[in-house]
Amino acid sequence: MVTKQLDITKEHCPMTFVKTKIELSRLQPGDLLEVLLTEGEPLENVPRSATEQGFRVLEIIHVKDDIHKITIEK
Amino acid sequence: MEFTDSQTERYSRHIILQDVGVEGQIKISEGKVLIVGAGGLGAPVALYLAAAGVGTIGIIDGDVVDLTNLQRQVIHFTPDVxxxxxxxxxxxxxxxxxxxxxIAYQELLSTYNIFDIIKEYDIVVDGTDNFPTKFLINDACVLAQKPFSHGGILRFEGQTFTYTPGNACYRCVFDSPPPPNVVPTCSQAGVLGSIAGMLGTIQATEVLKFLVNKGELLTNRILTFNALSMDFRTIRFGKNTNCPICGEHPSITGLQTYELPACDLKH
Known part of the structure; x- marks a missing residue:
């Protein structure tokens, strides 16, 4: 099992989820992707879109300031 | 295959879709589609497939742009006459x-070139305006087991279905072409320009669904619409065991040549 990191704190909708999906496409089922993202639109939409499309969001933790880390299982 | 940053942006709205995604967009990029006719139907088909990033698009048409084409053939502009x-x-x-x-083929599709041309493609789009070529495409695609999207428009009406090997073909419903000049062509009967876009975009959508292998194609059913009443219907039809080309005892085992209506030769 692999765990990869992705930083989308500089991205805007829809590229936040686009980059997340591209990174997920490189993983195998069961692998984990840790995504750093900012509050607001990315934190609201990326976990929701990932769940809608059949991925599991395992945890969302506050890192610092407006940055959060979500862990997605493929 | 890895997308560049600009490809990621260009195709972002596809990549987001669950039923396309990265995998689907790669299939689109690897797709090879032949469009027969760069006219009313071929124009929106070519534009949407190009926008979608279809890797290879073949276009066959022997005509030049005429001023009368511009009312509906939206890929051609006034300076192109x-x-x-x-x-x-x-x-x-x-x-x-x-x-x-x-890949541009500036020639008419005929019994002589059709097999050589279609073999290079995953799917064929019928954007022609005459019955002889529609039957030619059907027959060659059935014999070569090549998927195609049938399309036709006239006045305010359109019809389309999709053939894939093993499913019903054009001859399962329409046994043979009508005699020349019995059914008027667009140049005789007229056609509302925008319905070319309505039908062509349905054909382009079928091609994209076929390439990404999602959803249900218009196989074994014909979609028809009348733009005046804006009624859409799908009529189910099965594979016909008596079909002269794909039935149990086919009488057609090679390509036929039917006479083109005289006016179609000039436009």
Missing amino acids: NKAKVLSAKEKIAQLNPEVKV
Whole structure:
């Protein structure tokens, strides 16, 4: 099992989820992707879109300031 | 295959879709589609497939752009009058999406060239305006087991279905072409320009669904619409065991040549 990191704190909708999906496409089922993202639109939409499309969001933790880390299982 | 940053942006709305995604967009990029006719139907089909990033688009048409075409053939512009349609289409596609490889055939599709041409493609789009070529495409695609999208428009009406090997073909419903000049052509009967877009975009959508292998194609059913009443219907039809080309005892085992209506030769 692999765990990869992705930083989308500089991205805007829809590229936040686009980059997340591209990174997920490189993983195998069961692998984990840790995504750093900012509050607001990315934190609201990326976990929701990932769940809608059949991925599991395992945890969302506050890192610092407006940055959060979500862990997605493929 | 890895997308560049600009490809990721260009195709972002596809990549987000669950039923396309990265995998689907790769299939689209690897897709090879032949469009027969760069006219009313071929124009929106070519534009949407190019925009979608279809890797290779073949376009066959022997005509040049005429002023009367511009009312509906939206890939051709006023300065293109008298230019070969395939060249005009190729130039627009290059501007829309330079990543698409366009193969232009400035010739008529015929019994002589059809097998050689279609074998290079995953699916064929019928954007023709005459019955002889529609039957030619059907017969060659059935014999070569090549998927195709049938399309036809006249006045305010359109019809389309999709053939894939093993499913019903055009001859399962329409045994043979009507005699020349019994059914008027668009140049005789007229056609509302925008319905070319309505039907062509349905055909383009079928091609994209076929390439990404999602959803249910218009196989074994014909979609028809009347734009005046804006009624859409799908009529189910099965594979016909008595079909002269794909039935149990086919009488057609090679390509037939039917006479083109005289007016179609000039436009």
